[in-house]
Amino acid sequence: MTLVLAGWTVRAAAALEGRSIYGLLTAGLFGLWLLYFWQLLVTAFEVPRVLLPAPALIVQAMAEGWPVLSKDFVQTVLKSVLTGWLLGCGLGFAVAVAIDRLPFLQRGLLPIASLTSTVPLVGVAPIAVMWFGFDWQSKAAVVVLMTFFPMLVSTLAGLKAAGKLERELMFSYAASYGQTLLALRLPSAMPFIFGALKVNATLALIGAIVAEFFGSPTAGLGFRISTEAAKMHMPLVWGAIVVAAITGSAAYALLVQLERRFAFWHPSVRSQK
Structure with a gap:
C-alpha cells in the first residue's frame, strides 16, 4: 500500500506543468520516499551498519x-x-x-x-x-x-x-x-x-x-x-x-x-x- 502511495504521489507531482519548481518538487518527493524505504528496509532486515547504515544514523x-x-x-x-x-x-x-x-x-x-x-x-x-x-x-x-x-x-x-x-x-x-x-x-x-x-x-x-x-x-x-x-x-x-x-x-x-x-x-x- 505504501509503495502504491509513493508511486502515485511522484507521478502526480511529475504531471504538474508550468513552473520549474515543480521539477524540484518531484525530485525532492522521490528522494524522500527513497530515504523512507531505505530506513524501513534496513531496519526491518537488521542490516549491519557497517554494510549499510540507516539514513537516521x-x-x-x-x-x-x-x-x-x-x-x-x-x-x-x-x-x-x-x-x-x-x-x-x-x-x-x-x-x-x-x-x-x-x-x-x-x-x-x-x-x-x-x-x-x-x-x-x-x-x-x-x-x-x-x-x-x-x-x-x-x-x-x-x-x-x-x-x-x-x-x-x-x-x-x-x-x-x-x-x-x-x-x-x-x-x-x-x-x-x-x-x-x-x-x-x-x-x-x-x-x-x-x-x-x-x-x-x-x-x-x-x-x-x-x-x-x-x-x-x-x-x-x-x-x-x-x-x-x-x-x-x-x-x-x-x-x-x-x-x-x-x-x-x-x-x-x-x-x-x-x-x-x-x-x-x-x-x-x-x-x-
Missing part, C-alpha cells in the same frame, strides 16, 4: 560531526576543487582560443593536451603530492589536469559552431578577429562552454577526493572517507559522501541557471524551459 553522524565535516568541506571544495576548476577551465579556454587564432598550434598542442586526459589519476596524484606537498595545492594541480582537456575540446568545437553565413557577414563588415570572436563566435560557443563547465564541476570534485587518498593533511572529504572507513565508522563515511553529493548537485544546478541566463537564446536552452 547518517543524519545523526553528520549532526555530531558537522564541525569536522565543515572543515573538510572548506579544505576540499573551497580550496582544492574551486581553485583547480577555475584554473583548469580558464587554461583550457585560453589555449582553445590560441589554437583557433593560430591554427598551426593545433598540430603541437592538441596531442599534448590529449595526453593529459589519458594519464591515470592514481598515477598523477602521488606525483602531485611529491611536487606540491600534502596540502590543497597538490589536489588543485590534479583538478587542473582533469579539467583542462574537456574545456579545451568543447571550446574548440563551440568556436567552430558559428554558421558560415554569419561568419561571411562579419567578414564583409571588415570585422577583426577579436570583434568576430566577441560578437559571434563566443556567443555561439556558450552551450559548449557551459557543457564543459558542468562536466568539469563533477570531475573536479571526484579528482580532489580521490587525490586526498594519496596524501592529505588532517582535513578533507577524501581524507575523512579513508580514515573513518578504516575505523569502520560508516555513518560518518556516508555523511562525507552526502556532503560531496549535495555539493556536486548544487554546483551543477547553479551552472544550469547561469547557462539559461547567458545562453537563453540557444535552442538547446530554450527547450529546457
